Amino acid sequence: MGFDASMLFVQFISGLSRAMILFLMSSGLTLVFGVMGVVNFAHGAFYMIGAYLAFTLTEILTGFVGFWVALLIAPTIVCLIGGLVEVLLLRRIYEKEHLLQILLTYALIFVFNDIIKMIWGVDLRIVSLPPALGGFFTFFGHSFPVYYFFIIGVGGTVALLLWLLLKKTRFGKLLRASAERRDMVGLLGYNVGGLFTLVFVMATWLGGLSGAVIAPTVRLSLGMDMEIIIECFIVVIVGGLGNIWGALLGALIAGQIYAFGILFVPKYAMAFLFILAAVIIIFRPYGLLGKPAQARG
Amino acid sequence: MLLEVEKIDTYYGIFQAIFQVSLELDKGEVVCLLGRNGAGKTTTLTSIIGLNRPRSGCIKYKGLEITGKKPFQVVRLGIGFIPEDRWIFSDLSVKENLELGMREKREKGRGPVLERIYELFPKLKLMEKRNAGTLSGGEQQMLTVGRTLMGDPEFILLDEPTAGLAPIIVRSLGDQIRSLKEEGLTILLAEQNALLAMDISDRAYVIDKGTIVYEGSVEKLREDDNMMRGYLGV
Numbered sequence: 001m002g003f004d005a006s007m008l009f010v011q012f013i014s015g016l017s018r019a020m021i022l023f024l025m026s027s028g029l030t031l032v033f034g035v036m037g038v039v040n041f042a043h044g045a046f047y048m049i050g051a052y053l054a055f056t057l058t059e060i061l062t063g064f065v066g067f068w069v070a071l072l073i074a075p076t077i078v079c080l081i082g083g084l085v086e087v088l089l090l091r092r093i094y095e096k097e098h099l100l101q102i103l104l105t106y107a108l109i110f111v112f113n114d115i116i117k118m119i120w121g122v123d124l125r126i127v128s129l130p131p132a133l134g135g136f137f138t139f140f141g142h143s144f145p146v147y148y149f150f151i152i153g154v155g156g157t158v159a160l161l162l163w164l165l166l167k168k169t170r171f172g173k174l175l176r177a178s179a180e181r182r183d184m185v186g187l188l189g190y191n192v193g194g195l196f197t198l199v200f201v202m203a204t205w206l207g208g209l210s211g212a213v214i215a216p217t218v219r220l221s222l223g224m225d226m227e228i229i230i231e232c233f234i235v236v237i238v239g240g241l242g243n244i245w246g247a248l249l250g251a252l253i254a255g256q257i258y259a260f261g262i263l264f265v266p267k268y269a270m271a272f273l274f275i276l277a278a279v280i281i282i283f284r285p286y287g288l289l290g291k292p293a294q295a296r297g
Numbered sequence: 298m299l300l301e302v303e304k305i306d307t308y309y310g311i312f313q314a315i316f317q318v319s320l321e322l323d324k325g326e327v328v329c330l331l332g333r334n335g336a337g338k339t340t341t342l343t344s345i346i347g348l349n350r351p352r353s354g355c356i357k358y359k360g361l362e363i364t365g366k367k368p369f370q371v372v373r374l375g376i377g378f379i380p381e382d383r384w385i386f387s388d389l390s391v392k393e394n395l396e397l398g399m400r401e402k403r404e405k406g407r408g409p410v411l412e413r414i415y416e417l418f419p420k421l422k423l424m425e426k427r428n429a430g431t432l433s434g435g436e437q438q439m440l441t442v443g444r445t446l447m448g449d450p451e452f453i454l455l456d457e458p459t460a461g462l463a464p465i466i467v468r469s470l471g472d473q474i475r476s477l478k479e480e481g482l483t484i485l486l487a488e489q490n491a492l493l494a495m496d497i498s499d500r501a502y503v504i505d506k507g508t509i510v511y512e513g514s515v516e517k518l519r520e521d522d523n524m525m526r527g528y529l530g531v
């Protein structure tokens with residue numbers, strides 16, 4: 001079996017689009033950990049809700065606008081749910097031990113799974129693409145789904161916006177400051193509680209967006225949250241938990257390993273990711289771009 | 298009185314760190330809180346700002362009770378807190394650190410605030426683009442003070458600003474604190490370096506094992522051999 005250059009390019013593009021989904025998801029996970037110090041196991045649940053909402057919205061609003069509206073509205077609803085979760089539940093446990101945070105966010109996975117089961121049932125659901133995104137490009141005799149490039153575009157745009165937010169805006173600088181010394185941010189007169197709510201809303205919006213973006217490429221089913229969250233944890237372990245650019249780098253690496261792993265040894269594509277994570281944990285426990293653990297306040 | 302602390306008890310878990318601590322400051326005063334390692338200076342300051350909630354007692358600022366309020370609420374009343382561990386944002390530049398100290402753009406007030414900070418600490422202006430994490434201890438201390446001053450407080454709690462600094466830097470920091478006093482800032486200064494602190498202050502408190510053991514003028518404290526040798530190690 002021979003591989004030519006254009007074949008490799010096909011895999012590269014598919015890996016890149018996978019990477020962008022992983023980045024969209026992991027950026028929310030890592031933002032919440034970096035700023036709030038909470039490992040949000042339920043992040044995948046927000047992704048799943050985003051996907052199911054995209055399904056319903058495209059069902060209600062048929063025609064080509066449906067998908068675009070879903071892309072806007074689904075993450076918005078998801079982030080409102082995220083805001084409620086932060087205000088009603090998470091907020092009570094920041095001061096408590098980590099075990100409680102794990103229990104709470106883990107329990108939310110089951111709660112949201114049951115809610116989805118009640119609303120949408122257990123059947124597989126399919127979201128159809130608008131015609132404009134459903135086609136194929138042909139390149140050197142290979143065809144690429146247009147949707148790959150759409151995903152890459154969304155991921156790239158979000159990465160750029162996050163970069164601008166964190167580097168250039170006051171809010172972004174406050175987030176970076178809080179990640180390092182949240183009590184000092186409070187001592188400068190900022191309401192860190194309010195900041196945390198906004199961060200959680202932002203992160204769940206990213207989760208909801210990931211779900212809505214991926215919806216047309218998969219069959220929606222209960223448990224789709226677990227599939228992606230495991231990969232996301234690998235991504236943030238590789239990149240450095242709490243570091244947005246680490247999440248981007250980790251996602252790019254994981255996407256390519258997966259794409260080329262499938263090409264050469266299809267059975268073990270996932271295994272390569274676990275091996276990568278293990279190697280990183282052994283040789284660079286704080287991840288490629290992470291810093292050694294520091295006292296956080 | 299600008300600040301009235303009345304008989305506060307503060308604990309860490311079941312360990313009581315300060316006992317029935319009372320102190321007062323008038324507007325424009327510089328008062329030092331002296332004591333050895335672990336005497337309870339930091340705990341007194343963190344109780345005032347709201348980082349540690351006293352289990353009993355009462356704290357009033359401008360006649361308003363602030364006991365049990367969150368730090369950001371207390372800070373918004375015009376109190377600044379400068380922690381002994383500095384807590385700079387090492388990932389941000391010097392200028393960004395300072396800018397975060399100013400919560401909102403102030404039109405009024407005493408002119409461009411950043412320029413005033415740079416006047417007080419000219420060195421900070423030279424390094425404004427540098428990552429704060431690369432600063433030396435003394436420079437970080439200036440940055441910490443400058444950052445809190447950016448919030449234009451009327452009263453600051455200053456926790457061991459000279460700890461771990463070289464003597465020459467300690468001296469210039471002393472001058473800078475004096476010039477803040479001349480600008481009319483009220484300061485509660487916790488220090489182990491008793492001689493420097495007494496030089497700057499109008500009045501002094503001495504705390505030992507969580508209890509206030511002296512309260513009065515700096516002059517009388519200087520003459521009190523018992524205090525100076527027994528509690529301050531001078």
Ligand SMILES: Nc1ncnc2c1ncn2[C@@H]1O[C@H](COP(=O)(O)OP(=O)(O)OP(=O)(O)O)[C@@H](O)[C@H]1O
Pocket residue numbers: 309312314332333334335336337338339340341381457489
């Ligand atoms: N976070 C904490 N948990 C438990 N005990 C603490 C904590 N912080 C301080 N203590 C204890 O409380 C007492 C008072 O400490 P505090 O930090 O207020 O002293 P200090 O006068 O500021 O000392 P230093 O000059 O070393 O800064 C000490 O016995 C200290 O061990």
Ligand SMILES: [Mg+2]
Pocket residue numbers: 338339340381456457
């Ligand atoms: Mg102290």
